[in-house]
Amino acid sequence: MNLPRILELLQEVLPVARLEVQTMPIDEHSITLPPDNLHAAVRALLERSHVYHLSTITGQDVDGQIELLYHFWEGGGLTLRTSLPREQTSVETITDLIPGASFYEREIAEMLQVTFVGHPNLQRLLLPDDWTGGPPLRYEFTLPDDREEGE
Amino acid sequence: MSNRMTIPIGPQHPLLKEPLSFMITVEGERVVDSTLRLGYVHRGIERLCQTKTYVQNLHLFERVCGICSHVHTTTYCQGVEALLGLEVPPRGLHLRTLLCELERVHSHLLWLGVLGENIGFQTIFMYAWRDREIALDIMEELSGGRVTHSCNVIGGVRIDVGDAQFSSIVSQLNDLEQRVEKLLDVIQHERTLRVRTQGIGYLSPEKIRNYCVVGPVARASGVDVDLRRDCKYAAYGWLHVNVALAHEGDVWARTMVRAREAIESLRLCRQLLVGLPEGPTQVRAPRRVPPGEVVSRAEAPRGELLYYIRSDGSDKPARVKIRTPTLTSLITVHDQLEGVETADVSVVLSGIDLCIACADR
Amino acid sequence: MTDLLDALTKLLLFPGFAFLFACAMLFAWIDRRVIARLQGRVGPPWFQPLADWIKLMAKEDILPTGTNGWVCAALPVLSLAAVLTASIYIPVGGWIAQAFEGDLIVVLFLLSLPPLAYFLGGWATGGVYSVIGGNRSLLQYFSYEVPFLMALCSPAILAGSWSIAEIAARQSETIWGVLVQPLGFILALVGLIGKLKRVPFDIPKAKSEIVAGPLTEFSGRKLALWHLSIEVKTVVGIFLLVNAFLGGSGVSGLLPAPITFAIKSLLVLLILSVASVLYARLRIDQLANLGWRVLAPLALLQITVTVWIGVA
């Protein structure tokens, strides 16, 4: 996976001046993108580079924002990182480019209440149908007996 | 009777060891459509692990899935060790990889037995599981546990192999290799098994790419992806892994790929044991992990396993994302079942080596 | 008065129900034991089928709401009755309860009743699995029944009579049916495996696809009767094959008649058990292909050859 080629490729597609690239342990590079041209970036990756394998999408609630990490794999790890505001969190789906992402998006939709615009069937994947406790992975969700464990 | 009927392969069904709700709409004997509902085994591990310390999480991540428990803790420990910047001694890495490969053998033999039982071939189930007992004996001798071994600690492995154990394990490995080879021979020349699995659940390489399928299911369609060779984690740097590939892409090819992988894993086990370096097996690890993120990957028996760990400096992880390989093959089941006979639904479902506990977390 | 008593003892005791019940339990045990030993297991103790039967008889009997209780109760009894009446015409170790010209046809008809009761049982309980199991048992019915009937006609033609006792006697004098028509014996065996729904053809009660097929909703006494009817059918089927192809209980010099008959029937049972260990379950369309493309033509060929020999 030659990183410079991919960076230059993304540079053309994205209006952002300079792409910040972080290296993370075990051979991983992460690039931060604004959410609305995520779809264009993934399309560019698929069409003009050898990267095709989306390992998974990680959603997390970190310092006031919902952050989505798209982990790709091509000889080494490549992560596209976007962060969304907490209120109306919505981002364009990539199931039209990578059908394999449908389950990951459904899971994040129910765990962090992120609406994926254009997802074919955005139903519940893991949580039971009669679940009323709100998105479990959000910051304000507390476990039934969330006493400080681990002493 | 070409009326449309929906058959529930419900949560409680002899075909499934674990609960998974599957509704198949059938016209006559042909499957027309299928819907899948997960969540029966969802225990909320990713939320639960945020309330436990790193050391307690070892105990928790070992029980994400009972069959591939060692690979889960391997990936988790690798990630935390990368965050801590710890260097695991080579002997520890070798023993960790030895258990990974033994678990692959036990998982593939288990799968072979379950496939045999699901197509009504009780004898293969009995033979495969009888031979698998030897693999469980070796793991029990190494770690004290048959299924969950809790060998991994952050910083290495808590077990060690003495000389007496060494010779008994090597002899058991040889015995196991002969049996697995005989089993592979029986499968290859068994007509009814071939007739029941050939041409069913075909996945083209393009579909494998689109659905990002991993593991033996991908390798059976000719997509050459194996993290043991590409990622060189644990002790795979010292080993040369030749990857079992097939091109037919149906359940028969998957059977062949898994059987050959089991034999390859046994060869790797022997190579690891013979080349076991001297020295300590683990390194002390501090309680608190410096803030940072890590994405650690490993090759579970069913494919690529991914752990994303983010720590905020305390002794509890801020976020752990687990992506297990079964999720990718579950997405493809809908396409595999198009136009299949109802009798073959059990072959397709067991062809992708379902591990619902992995998929649901 | 005495012949009434004699008829009663024949009916109830010796070649009748008590003997058949004991034989069914014994054969079921031997079958499960042989399968277990071939799979490297120890297998159940000798009294296992008896214990299973008594336990089932003592269990609560539930039926889904909306099913007709009478029909569900009558079906297992019908299937058991059909098999037991079929056993009257089959000579066992030299003893024969009833024999008349043409009883082979009666036995074949009676033996083909249980699959219909099995199918109706599936439809009566109405569960999804039961209905599909019922459909499959009918689909399967046609693919093994025709070769089975034709295979059993050929020894009758050879022996020139339609009474089983006659056939057995004629064969024990001349040469056994199996030596003259080995193909007929194999076809009859395959037909019997299909009729008893044993492993290569246990599609209607495929455990991994449709739970237990038509028997999914039955429990307690009805289930006990169903299992008993299948086990007794195994015994009756094996006795029929022994008489039609292996010369029945003809005097073969060194051993008394009952011992030779017992050995022959145990041999056939062994073949059935080994067959069910070696093969995986076929799909319904594969079975239909096998039935019509392979078994039926062979049976026809078999009959034409015997008729040609008979005429010549």
Added chain:
Amino acid sequence: MSQPWLRRVVRWARRRSPWVLHYNSGGCNGCDIEILDLLTPRYDVERLGILKEASPRHADILLCTGPVTRQSRDRLRRIYEQMPAPKWVIAIGSCACSGGVFAGGYNVEGGVDQLLPVDVYVPGCPCRPEAMIDGILTLLEQVQ
């Protein structure tokens, strides 16, 4: 069932042919593969008369593994009600006994005994096949 000898015969039969049904209500399938292990040549429970049945209608003993997750709670209840009397429940593994390592998860209800009357608890995570056989046998001793 009034005569004492008949009751004794029935009790003997119930102890000799316990048919087993297995349902995993959310566990990590460690105990499930050990339950399947019971049928294989090394442990071979068929010599004790134990058969693994597919339909709740045919089973006497319900082996449940795993902590009861919210979604499989009513399914477990329905399976228990489908089983004809006399029926027993054995909780296999610490998850079934008390929720085990997953107790406290937001989707986990805890042990099986909150839902069904459990006759025998078999601890262990996963519990060994010998422990399961011992659990079934201790249950059979109390069977009337």
